[in-house]
C-alpha cells in the first residue's frame with residue numbers, strides 16, 4: 001500500500017516536530033501495512049524563500065531519517081503545494097512534483113471558490129505538463145457551492161482522499177461516488193503527528209473493502225528515490 005499524503009519529515013512544517021516523532025509515524029504506518037511513503041510537507045509560496053530553499057530544507061529533513069539507518073518502506077519526496085495566485089509562474093514550481101513524476105499534490109484554499117484557482121492549476125498543466133492531484137478534495141464540499149464543487153470535480157486531475165473521509169457520511173458519499181464513476185484517485189492519511197492526526201490506515205481498512213485500496217492509481221511509474 002502506498003501513502004500519498006503525510007507530514008512525516010522532522011521540523012518541516014506543522015507535522016512531525018522531531019526525528020523521534022517522524023520515526024514513530026513511519027513505524028506505525030509500516031505496522032498498518034504501508035510499504036511505500038511519499039512525504040508531502042506543506043509548501044506555501046508566500047512563506048518560503050523560493051522553491052530551491054524549500055528543497056534544501058526538505059533534503060536535510062529527509063537526510064535525518066536516512067542517517068538513522070532505520071529499515072523503512074521506500075520513502076519518496078513530494079510536497080503539498082498550496083494553490084496561491086501566481087503559483088503557476090513561480091520559478092522552479094515544477095520541482096515540487098511528487099518524486100519526479102508529472103504529478104503535483106495541490107491544496108486548494110479553505111476560502112470561497114474563485115476562478116483564479118482553476119486558472120493557476122491549468123497554468124501548471126499547460127506550462128509544465130503537470131497533472132494535478134487535488135488533496136483531500138472531499139473537504140471542500142463545505143466551502144464551495146454545489147456548482148463550484150462540480151467545476152472542481154470536472155478538472156482533469158487525480159483526486160486524493162484522506163482516510164478520515166470514509167468516517168464522515170457526506171465525505172464518504174462524495175468519495176465513493178467519484179470512485180464508482182471511475183475517477184482516478186489516490187489515498188493518504190495526511191498524518192501530522194502521533195496523537196490527534198496520527199496515521200490511521202486501519203480506519204480505512206475497516207470502513208472500505210480492500211478493493212478500494214487496491215484500485216488506487218499507481219503514480220510511481222517514473223518515480224525516483226531521493
Ligand SMILES: [Fe+2]
Pocket residue numbers: 005006007080190
Ligand atoms: Fe496535508
